[in-house]
Amino acid sequence: MNSIESLQWRYAVKKFDNNKTLTKEQIDTLKNAFNLTATSYGLQPIKLVVVKNKSIREKLVPHSWNQPQVLDASHLLIICIQKEYTSEEVTKYFNLVKQVRNTSDEITNPFKDFLTAEIDKKTPEELLIWNKNQAYLALGNLLTVCALEQIDSCPMEGFKPEKYDEILGLDKHNLTSTLVLPVGFRADDCFMKDLKKVRKKLEDSILEID
Template sequence: MNILDKLKWRYAVKKFDSERKLSDEKLNILKEAFNLTATSYGLQPVKLLIIENKQLKEELVTHSWNQRQVADASHLLVFCIHRNVDALYIKTYFERVKHVRNTPDEILDPFRNYLIDDFGSKDQQEVDDWAIKQAYLVLGNLLTVCAAEQIDSCPMEGFVSEKYDELLDLPKKNLKSVLVMPVGYRAADDMFADFKKVRKELSEAIEEII
């Protein structure tokens, strides 16, 4: 299948085959794709939790509007934002730039100082809002990668973030859960797999300015 066929193949899975598991190779592709996703300034304010533990996934179902995909999927991806995007976080990023690209400080300093000042002027909610937008970018990219690899998925906002945070001990790590996505393989009897996609006509969805 070409990429458009694969995007037509994908859908938000309602019922996973609980017996089928993703291979280490498939998981590694998702991990690498997560890490390669574009984020604002390259700061990567999103951390990915990959949960396979069956008991923990069952506990999380209760805080996911009882959606069984959370427990029955091979793995549960939890997208979290860093809540400590501060001067130290930014300096650490630029140290990584310096190490990887061997960029001298005199070139890095102006942009580094600008970001430290800019983020220092924002309150926590503003930084969180910015980071959440990056989480959506990451999830969108992984949806496409899943389709390309024929990994089934179900992007979800329907969960109680505070309960996830509590169960996963996220506040101690300066993290907050914002999105979840079960991944694995669709059940043979998921009737939604055969539903035709309902989308606008291209002429309605897209306007070209020439």
């Protein structure tokens, strides 16, 4: 399938085949796709938690509005952001730039100083909102890659982050869960499997300015 056919194929799966499991190669593809996601200034203020353990996921179901996808999918992907974010992350980023590109401080320092000032002037609430926006970028990228790789998925906002954080011990990693993405393979009897995709006409969703 080409890219458009793949996007036509995907839908938010409501029932996964709990007997099918993604291969290590497929999971590695999703991990790499997440890591390659575009983020503001390239700072990557996000982290992906991959949960395969069924007993852990069973504990998460009641805090996910009892959505069975959390347990029945092959893996549960949880996109997290840092609870506390400071300009120290800018320093870490430019240290990595220097390591990878061997770029001199003379070249990077003006941009580094700019980003440091941008982070320092934001309130903690503004930083949380900004970082959450990066999480949505990652989700969109993962959904597209899943479609291209013929991996089923179901993006979810319907869960209690504080309970996920508690069960998964995310506090000790300075993380809070933001978005949830069960991935795996659709069940043959998933009621949405053969439904036509409902989308606006192109002329209703696209504005072209020549």
